[in-house]
Amino acid sequence: MIRRASFIFLGLALSSAALAAPKDSVKFAVTLEQMRGHYDASLLNYRNGDLTMAAKHAKHPANELYAAVRGDLTPALQQKFLADYARINQTLAARKPYAEYQKVMNTFYADVDAALATLGTTRNDPKFAAQVIAQILENAEHEYEEGVQGGKVTNLAEYQDAIYYVARARTWFDRSARSFPQHQRDETAAALRDAAAVIARKGDVKALEKAIDQAREELAEISGVEQAAKSSNATYFANIDRLLAAAKGHYAGGMLDDAEEALIDAYLENFEYLESPLAKKDQALETKLEKTLREDLRALLKSKPSAPKFNAAVDAALTDLKKARALLGE
Template sequence: MTIRSGFLLLTFALSASALAAPRDAVTFVGVLEQMRGHYDAMLLNVQTGNQELALKHASHPANELYDAVKADLTPDLRARFLKDFQGINAALKANKPQAVQAALTGFSANVDQAIATIPAVTRNDPKYGARVISTILGNTKTEYSGGVSGGKVSNLTEYQDARFYLARATGWLTRYQTKFPADQGGQTAAALRQAKALLAAQADARLFNAQLDRARTELSEISGDPLAPSRGPMADFASIETLLTTARQHYTGGMTDAANEAVISAYLDHYEQLEAPLAVKNKTLELKLEETLKNGLRELIRQRVTPARFSAAIDATLKELKTARGLLQ
């Protein structure tokens, strides 16, 4: 039920070397694979008749993730992505499964072309492959932790995200495993097989995440990057506060794109880690902060509100984050 991708990057007539390379090739692909994972989950729900959940998954690529990669896409690819989003949403709302599948096939081809803008020397490097897989697995941990509690699914959307992110990571491992040392590659594959079984059993998040960390440890030996320990909620709060302060400075200075990127990073890279534990303490506050960081502040940027109004919104958000921090200390 996943979106098929031949990953035949060499078939594109346009040489990747002639295109501007993404600033951070690993983060870039990590976000693209999040898009694909959301659409994989959307397709599953289309096929099982769950239109409401399909629409929920479909909203993330265009509304949440696109801005995180837009600056690294060529003008042509930006236009193609926006057209793809419109086509997928139109087919979905018309409840035409075959049209949805066709639109997703076109989108996946454009994602492959976006990946092809990364220099071949990077794409062929096993260290790069290991870093991409590890990044996808980090996102998988976040979704599973928010989707399963007490041996049962507590949030179906996030559980499905974890399922398809894990499938995406496994697909990347299949492509790169022959480039990896046999021991590390084999241990990574074994850990992902175990994680898949635990996911199907809706096992405790600690057991599932332990297998992902086992895989990421092996991948870190390949990439040469030490696996960073879990930062913990206080570090994520500090990062969010720093990013929002940076966003305010950028916006006041007229750098709206940079302000938008800072807000996106605050949500995707840090607040998502806090959602599950904060929801246990205060679900209303968790949802309010999610809406603010995911949509509210970015909408103010799109509206080009006055710097004073944007600054006031940042202050209000920082105040709510202080309350949230106190709940998790």
């Protein structure tokens, strides 16, 4: 009977993992690695005594990124992630010794590995790994553009994100390199070294772009997925309009999680790429829109307002986005 119960439990566990198959496996893995990158940066700042910056990095995984993967996690992993976030924040707030902060982080990292394990054999597919590495590097390039101007760090958090995103990409590369064809492996390794060197010396963003484009070209050869052209500002604005409209529709239909995911995508996958050019035209408008799309609409959503109230807030954001579009000539 004990063995029979064990097999039943195992079967349930495997079924649970199967049910958690992500809608977009690459996005799922990349988002989890972004979480790790933020927490790696938080650990560095905590060890160095900069608790303000440690807290800034620590808030992103729970406050922004979790919503993007929540629906792809098993119920058990959802509970573990939420418990991990709570422990991390409590340890940070209590200013516990660094060793304790690192310990709670390591627990979260183990749960991230468990989440990645739900991908099954996909996780070990070199073509999949190449796509994940390429996307992490693209995110690193964007963070660097936001964090460094003229050889000087203008936004420390974004600069540190770039450092640790490249480090996470390197971890995936080292884990998968043996499965890559030698030429692409060598060229990608060289490009990764060049990217890290540019970031370390706070070099010109064009130099980083060149290194990352080289890496992504080689990774595209491995994955067989053609490197996508960078989206235009017009495309980002169109995506935001579509996602905000979807958020209103989901909310009206009582699908709060789907509405929140649409809001997250509007900000993380689109508006973030408009922040820098918009700030150069109108810093106040950029700051207002960032807060609206990143925090205010989601906070309102969680308060469960009437549909007309939620729609009115979204429409106000769309009005500001129309102003931003005009400023950027779109």
